[in-house]
Every structure is written in C-alpha cells, then in structure tokens.
Amino acid sequence: SPLSCVLLRLSTWISCYLTRGGSNTIHYLGLTHHLIALNFLIVSFGKKNAYSTAKVKVADTNFDGVEVRVFEGSPKPDEQLRRAVVYIHGGGWALASARISHYDDLCTAVAEELNAVIVSIEYRLVPRAYFPEQVYDVIRATKYFLQPEVLQKYKVDPDRVAISGDSAGGNLAAVLGQQFTYDDSLRNKLKVQALIYPVLQALDFNTPSYQQNKNSPILPRHVMVKYWVDYFKGNYDFVEALIVNNHTSLDIERATELRALLNWTSLLPESITKNYKPVVQTKGDTRIVQEIPQLLDAASSPLIADEEVLQRLPKTYILTCEHDVLRDEGIMYAKRLESAGVEVTLDHFADGFHGCMIFTSWPTNFSVGIRTRDSYIKWLNQNL
Template identity: 45%
Template sequence: MRLNVTAAVLLSAAAYYVYLPLPPGVCEPWKLMLLDALFRSFMTARDILGLKQVHLLNHVVSLVEEVPARSCSALHVTDSALAGIPTRVYRPRAGQALKRGVLYFHGGGWALGSARMRSYDLLCRKMAEDLDAVIMSVDYGLAPESVFPAPYLDALSASRSFLSADTWDRFGLDPNRLCISGDSAGGNLAAAVTQTLSSDPSLPTQPRVQALVYPVLQALDFQTSSYQQNQAVPILYRPVMARFWLQYLDADPLLEPSILNNLHSCALDPITRSKINWTVLVPAHIRKHYRPIAVDTSTGAELAPVFLDVRAAPLLADDVVLSRTPKAYILTCEFDILRDDGMMYARRLRDAGVTVTSDHYDDGFHGCMVFANLPMMSSVGRRSMEGFIRWLDQNL
C-alpha cells in the first residue's frame, strides 16, 4: 500500500510538472507538453549547476542527439565543407545523373542545434531520398562565441560555394535547380543570404527557389498579434526569443524588458514601420482581435543600428531587393510567436512581384516539422514535412 501511495504521489507530481494550459486547437497537446517539460528540465539543471543555458543544451544535444554521417544503400552521407564551413552532404546513389540541390540551415536561435542532430539528419535523409536531390546541411557558427554578422557570413560563404561551378562538378548538381532553405533562425539566414545573392549579378547561377520554415525575420516588434497570442505557448516563448536576438546581435541582455515592450523601436521612421506593420500585412482572420500595444515614447530606449540591419532582419529589405529574389515557400504555424513574421514576409514578397506559396498549419506550433521523426511528436509535424517536400518536388 505504501508503495502504491508513493507511486501515486510521484505520478501526480510528474503530471503537475508536465501539464501546461494550451489553447484549443493545438495538435496532440500532451506531446507538446512533454517536449516542453524536457526543455524546462534543461533550464532547471542549468540554474542548479550554474551553467549557461546554451552551453548546457548544446552539451546535451551532442551527447544525445548528434549522430555520425552514416551512409546507406540509398544515400552516400559524408561530413564535408563549403568554403570551409562544416557541411553534412546527402547524395542519392541512383536516380538522375544531375541532381537537384538544397542548401539547408538548421534552426536553434543562432545558438543551438547542429546539422548532425538526429532530427535534422532524418529530415535531410528524407529530403534526399524523396526528391532524388543532394542535400547540404550547414553548421554555421553559433552564439555566444559567434555573433552577428559571423553566422550570416558563414551562411553567405557556404551559399556562394553552393552556387559555384566547382561544387556542381564535385557533387553532380544541376545549376538550374538549386534551393536555399532553413527553419526558424536558419530560415532567417536563408532569407538574408537569398536577398544578398539575388542582388549579385556576378554569380554563375542563382537559386531557383527559397523555402523558409517558420522563419524569424525581425527584432523590432515583439507585440505582433502572434507574439501576443502565443507568448505562453511552447516551445518558443516570447522572452526566450528576445534573449536569442540579444545574444545573436551581441546586444546588452539588460535590454530584454525594453525590447519586449517595443521601447527600442518607438521612434521608427514611417517607411521602416510600414515594413513590419502587421495590422496591414497580416490577414485579418489571422491577426484576429489583437491590436498594437501603446508605447510610452517618453521612456523609449535608443535603437542600436544593428536592429535595422537587413542582413539580420530580412523583413526590413526594400521592395527592389525583394523583387529580385526567387519563387518562395513560407511555412507558418498558428501557435507560434513567429507566425506573423512569415505572414508579413509572404505579403511583402507578393507585393514586390514574387510568386509565394504560403503553407499555414492551423494546429501547428514552432518546431513541429523538425521534430516530426521523433516518437513523441505530433501528426502536424509529419504533415508539414510532407507538404514542404511536396512543394520542393513540384517547384525545384
């Protein structure tokens, strides 16, 4: 009897720790709660051990998640490099002589993750097999050791190499069927380098398409309708995203309260503000009843120029730059603070004349596609992955 009581108490405590109120409509909410509980456990361990959050998480990832470059009957998998940037390459053994190519940048707030993570390894294997394409997954430098613009420059160097004749010859790529892609912070890098490359006439070829998965694209408005609606929805909370931005931009972490309340951007000029005006750029049925939060301009903080750098915030690019970029795929999720970033970018690209496919998941949440291959992850992850790969197959 005593054992049963103890077990019941422990089970109740575990359920209390895991349970988190979620908005109705989230796909398989208990699976999301379990994933969130795992992340919160890492944070608790950090506090107890006195370790920096990103270092602890990356250490756990390296021990648990990283997998070697294993080839199989269908794929030749190697750890290589593009312009000196570590890159894992997935090459189909059969199929067309010249392959489509996808350059992929992983997510993780510019501070976490790796191309060698099991989840990204499985994603890239599936992409390579289903598309009969060469997938190149880049390990750009991570914060806090590598801060802006270093990760962007890593991504740009790898992208220039990806588009070079030497790489086509080496890996058997079709230069007319190349894509630049990424998720979350990797989607930020993919968008930023695509803008830069598309404005460079000296390149021997250009990416045919860009594919962005719940990208983070601006750090001026932390009160968009999706930030307001989803600020307490895992796995990406509003304060966490603010910390990722401050670390990436090498800004003072004490600015967190200011940027969460948009005090750093209260004096934006009208042109810049129009580029992030979610009350216009996000469809009414998506933004719902949410309204901009009033800001006391008398308490505004000075805006550091880095927040306006389009290489860090691709949503701020001018229309003429956007107009040069290739056909785009943008995946967004309803229960994601970054939803409006993707929605606004899709609208701005369309207004600039770019063909855009918006793929929105009403039951999706941040990170769902990447974790689609893990046992506890939800059906929306599998559906979003299938939709992403299907679009690439039809457009690349």
C-alpha cells in the first residue's frame, strides 16, 4: 500500500541518518552510541510483552544466562513430542530484539502453524558486546536447549530441531551450524538450517547485488559496511576503503587465498552476473586487515568456510530477495553447499527486499512479506 511504502522509506531514512550523519552529532555531543539511540527507538515503539494465546504459550526465561523468549505451540493429539526451531533475529548484530512485535509475531506464527517450540534468542548487541560474543551467546543458549532434560521439559523431539535466523541472525545461525560440526557431541544435533537473506561475507562489497542495490531501502551498502565495522569494533575511517574492496586487494596474500572461495563469476549464474565486473584493487590498504583481521574469519563470514566443514552441515533452506545487497551471498552459499553434497533449497523472490519477511502486519503489510513467511513455514513443515 502507499502508506506501507512511505513507512518503509521513512525507516530507511532514520537508519541511514543515525548510522551516517546523525551518528557524528550524537558522538560529538557525548550523548550515547548511535546504535543505542536507534535501538532505543526500535524497541520503545515495537516492544511486545510475552502474551500467551489459546494456541501458543509465550514466556521469557534464560538458557545458561542468555535471555530467550520461548513460544510453545499446542501439540497435535497424536503427537507426544514436538518439533523445535531455535530462531535468531536480525538487526546488524546491533538492533532489534526477540521481544519486538515483528519477531514476536513471526515466532508465534511458526509455533502455531507447526505446533512447535520456538526459542528466540535475545543475544547481546553492539556496542555492549562485539564479535565473537554474539556467537558465544547463541552457541551457549542452543547447547543448553539441546540438553536431554531441557528437551524433555519442553516435550521436544531431539531429532527434529532446526536452527534459523534472518539477516545478521542468519549469519549467526550459519556460524552456529558450522561451529557445531567441530564438536562430535553436537554434530548432527540439528536436523535442518533455514537462513533468511543471511549476511555471509565481508570480503567483497561489490558483488552484482551490492552494485545493483547499493542505494536500496532498508539496507544500503554503506549501512551494511558500517554494521560490519561496528560488529568488529573497527575504525569508521576504513568504511570508504572497504566499500571499494581495498581490504581484499591483490597485495594482501591472505585475501587472495580466500577470494578463490568467493569467485562470484563462477558461483553465480549469468542471469545474476549480467554485465557486472569484479572490483579487485591491485594495491589496497593493508592496515585494514591488520587492525580488523575478523573480516577474513570464517567465524564471521561463513561463506568462506572450508569444504570439509560444509560437508557436515544439515539440509538447508536459503531465502534470497532480488532487491537486497545480500542476495548474491545467499546464492553463492547455496552453490557451495550443493557442491559439498548438502541438500539445499534456494527460495528466491524477484519482488522481495531485505527484511520483507517481518513486514506482514498493518501498516507495513507487504504482500511479499506474507508470501516469504508462508514459503518459509511451508518448507519447515515439510522438512523438519
């Protein structure tokens, strides 16, 4: 609707202002970190108390010190044990909450449709915590939930647990899945993973989708780059250099080795690559990876994980949107997983935009938001 489009543009403007120009004002005045200011607005206007219905019981608790919101769908009469989804919300590792209405509504819908238990993790956010603390939070909460006595408490089938997340939450879900492959006691504990327009790499900010959608609403390229810098507690002076790939230039040996795993000219179909050209600098800024080595770490960029790790991952669902800077990394991850022998469903929406799945209620009730949510739930129902 016209009102939905206006609100979408307005939210993008506020985000860009507070992550670009407005952040400087806030910092200069010594008021607070710009992300704390932005998240205060998001949570203040969107917070939803734990509210149970006849079909879904909702409660706030903590798993090994990590806050979670648990949604319990009503089990079917012929079912003694239920399915479960561990869900990780998006927001650039810095914004949003499991307790705002957008994510509460999504998790309630999944719990009701699947008669399942949904554990929505309230991990710590930037700037109160930086990488890898968010990873530790989701690992800790998920390991706690997977304990036999906890699964039994929630009447969950231990063989039917999924990990899922959107955007930065999709990044943490993908990292969690990979981290579990290193631990024999946790390997194969997750039946499936479902990643919604996930953030998967910080090596190339000039993939075709980054070039095509660099100024798109919700997540323009410069905003995504700043989220990465904030996640690593890096220097904003590097933002412009990162945008032109000065951190993965030919004179940076480690980057050259990893670039082979992220060769989008071979990983993406011609319908995506079109006439776009790779942006590879001959000489870059070596200070960037010296000061922010996390940029080249698979624990933050799961797209560059070794094939031996990918081979151990469970059946995977990846949802991508055409109007999204992150589109291509989702497609490339699907390709790499398939090459490693993992069964993958790539669900692409030609009219989708970043974040659309949580825009399903008035006044931002986008048709594509409803369709992406329904497609995601349908896949979980058929595969979990």
